[in-house]
Amino acid sequence: MKAPVAWLFIGAFLAVCATFLVAPTAMLAIQAVTGEDGFTLAYIETLGQYRYRVAFEHSLYLSLASATAGVVAGGLVAFAVLKPGAPAWLRSLVTSFSAVAANFAGVPLAFAFISTLGTLGLLTMLLKRIGLDLYDMGFSLFSITGLTLTYSYFQIPLMVIIITPAIAALRPSWREAAEILGATPGQYWRHVGLPVLAPSLIAAWILLFGNAFSAYATAYALTSGNIGLVTTEISAVLSGNVAADPQIGAALSVGMIVVMVTVLAISTAMTRRASRWTARS
Amino acid sequence: MATVEVNRVSKSFAGRQVLADLSLTMGEGELVCLLGPSGCGKTTLLRIIAGFIPPESGRVLVAGKDVTALSPSARRMGMVFQAYSLFPNMTALDNVRFGPRVAGRPKSEQIARAGQLLDLVGLSEHADKYPHQLSGGQQQRVALARALAVQPQVLLLDEPLSALDAKVRVQLREEIRRIQRETGVTTVLVTHDQEEALSISDRVAVMNEGRLLQVASPSTIYREPSCGFVARFIGSGAVLRGVAEGHSVRVANLALPASAAAAHVHGAAVEMFIRPENVRLQPMNGQLPPGAVGVEVRERTFLGSLTRIRLTLPGTDDQFSLWADLASEQAEAFIPGSRVVAQWDEAAPRVMPDADAGLRNG
Ligand SMILES: Nc1ncnc2c1ncn2[C@@H]1O[C@H](COP(=O)(O)OP(=O)(O)OP(=O)(O)O)[C@@H](O)[C@H]1O
Numbered sequence A: 001m002k003a004p005v006a007w008l009f010i011g012a013f014l015a016v017c018a019t020f021l022v023a024p025t026a027m028l029a030i031q032a033v034t035g036e037d038g039f040t041l042a043y044i045e046t047l048g049q050y051r052y053r054v055a056f057e058h059s060l061y062l063s064l065a066s067a068t069a070g071v072v073a074g075g076l077v078a079f080a081v082l083k084p085g086a087p088a089w090l091r092s093l094v095t096s097f098s099a100v101a102a103n104f105a106g107v108p109l110a111f112a113f114i115s116t117l118g119t120l121g122l123l124t125m126l127l128k129r130i131g132l133d134l135y136d137m138g139f140s141l142f143s144i145t146g147l148t149l150t151y152s153y154f155q156i157p158l159m160v161i162i163i164t165p166a167i168a169a170l171r172p173s174w175r176e177a178a179e180i181l182g183a184t185p186g187q188y189w190r191h192v193g194l195p196v197l198a199p200s201l202i203a204a205w206i207l208l209f210g211n212a213f214s215a216y217a218t219a220y221a222l223t224s225g226n227i228g229l230v231t232t233e234i235s236a237v238l239s240g241n242v243a244a245d246p247q248i249g250a251a252l253s254v255g256m257i258v259v260m261v262t263v264l265a266i267s268t269a270m271t272r273r274a275s276r277w278t279a280r281s
Numbered sequence B: 001m002a003t004v005e006v007n008r009v010s011k012s013f014a015g016r017q018v019l020a021d022l023s024l025t026m027g028e029g030e031l032v033c034l035l036g037p038s039g040c041g042k043t044t045l046l047r048i049i050a051g052f053i054p055p056e057s058g059r060v061l062v063a064g065k066d067v068t069a070l071s072p073s074a075r076r077m078g079m080v081f082q083a084y085s086l087f088p089n090m091t092a093l094d095n096v097r098f099g100p101r102v103a104g105r106p107k108s109e110q111i112a113r114a115g116q117l118l119d120l121v122g123l124s125e126h127a128d129k130y131p132h133q134l135s136g137g138q139q140q141r142v143a144l145a146r147a148l149a150v151q152p153q154v155l156l157l158d159e160p161l162s163a164l165d166a167k168v169r170v171q172l173r174e175e176i177r178r179i180q181r182e183t184g185v186t187t188v189l190v191t192h193d194q195e196e197a198l199s200i201s202d203r204v205a206v207m208n209e210g211r212l213l214q215v216a217s218p219s220t221i222y223r224e225p226s227c228g229f230v231a232r233f234i235g236s237g238a239v240l241r242g243v244a245e246g247h248s249v250r251v252a253n254l255a256l257p258a259s260a261a262a263a264h265v266h267g268a269a270v271e272m273f274i275r276p277e278n279v280r281l282q283p284m285n286g287q288l289p290p291g292a293v294g295v296e297v298r299e300r301t302f303l304g305s306l307t308r309i310r311l312t313l314p315g316t317d318d319q320f321s322l323w324a325d326l327a328s329e330q331a332e333a334f335i336p337g338s339r340v341v342a343q344w345d346e347a348a349p350r351v352m353p354d355a356d357a358g359l360r361n362g
């Protein structure tokens, strides 16, 4: 592609970004600090209220936990499927299943989990019959743990999809070279496999974190807003379910953006450290 | 430093035999090249020696000890792969000290050893570079240093030069030879470049279809190929199928002088092999001198100081070619399409039994 043509596409992309991301963000930021009498920090301060603090804590916990679970479990699944000797059909099966499951969210997902792990769910009843009462043991699908479990259902396959190419790109000759130099499989992974994958793992974790942090429908359908998340609180403000000013919704959104930007900044720094050895740095 | 003995090794993949009852013994500090066409099983043999693939039957012995059941990490061998096998996340120095490091050697020792080896391969100045900052040739030098850092008993190289351009390839193969001599490590080098094999080996092992056809010094392989395949594969030359008749080989109704034919039963199917440097040409004027053959000039290939001329036997429909190497200024006289006289020393051609004759005749 000639340079001017390339710039046309990049320009269009930047224009779209500006229109739908930068401009609304700026408007939100302005809205969050504008009261009836002009500039005010009152709305930002409401974020310190118990209700909103808990919402942020829940959102952060849910995103951290489900992203970490997704990265670890999804990474292991992808690794197992790509192991030399694993049958080829298994790989295509897991990939197709992951593509579907990663997009399975919202009301249908909540329904599926309620009918399996709800108080009267299939699995719950089955386990009860063999003497394992989940709900007696403190589990509840409608708690933050239950939410984390439900989110993992789409986080793990999403991880499988995004990490598979990176794992497949690990050269067999690296492993063989390590092996003949006397390294154990553990040493190979510690010194070669994981460091080489690190940038991809960090990027995947961020994607999963953002995915969970901004999710709304699944949580709402499952808990009907009983467990406050930042997203469900914003929705409550906007739909007028609570007596609150729209500016609080703006302040909550700004809070979310700050969290995402912070997480991105940390991960960028980590990625830079982890990819010192690549051609880009 | 150790002897290596491959003892009656066989291997099949999916029912197809890739190595057939193959044996090879290597002396201490010897450099043997495995040479053969693509798919003949060279890599498979090397990987069986390394321990990445278990043989179906047969054993591998190093310094007299059976290592067939040992994992690659327990065999104390060094291996250099075709390309891109350096750990991309480590500098040259860290790559080289990887072996001592996973063996738990003290860090100062690791670094000292890696430093020495980088010095040996001439890359001390590039110790802190990452693989992507090194050229292909430099990467292979680092790979060689890394393999040597564990003080291997055996060094295995699988086409280590095939991804490099011609000039670097020649430089590096000489360097591999020098380093191999200095360290005295018993070495197997896989290649399908016969010039490479002839130039650096103590012995060349020519393989085809999972079998060793000949294992001998480069000069023996070149001068006395054991069969038509080796003759065709090594260097250049004509292999003509015919029938032994006293001191000549009859090829398409022409009696070609070859004293070695006398060693074969009269009428036996043989292959006659003659190298281009043994064939002399002169213009056709009148009578053919005794022992000479009238041939037709087909093509001339300019090779610098030499020109290689392809000749065909008359009345054979282009089926039988032989070649003559002439000084380039002499070759100008031999124009494609002309009839000329070819001659050679009766003792020059090699005559071998035609192994495939039975198959061809049904
Ligand atoms: N893992 C495998 N599974 C099935 N067949 C294999 C496997 N490895 C090798 N082969 C087959 O065995 C034969 C020998 O392969 P090998 O790699 O040893 O050849 P090679 O002499 O090294 O060839 P090249 O010069 O092309 O590298 C080939 O026909 C190849 O297709």
Ligand SMILES: [Mg+2]
Residues within 6 Å of the ligand: B042, B043, B044
């Ligand atoms: Mg090979």
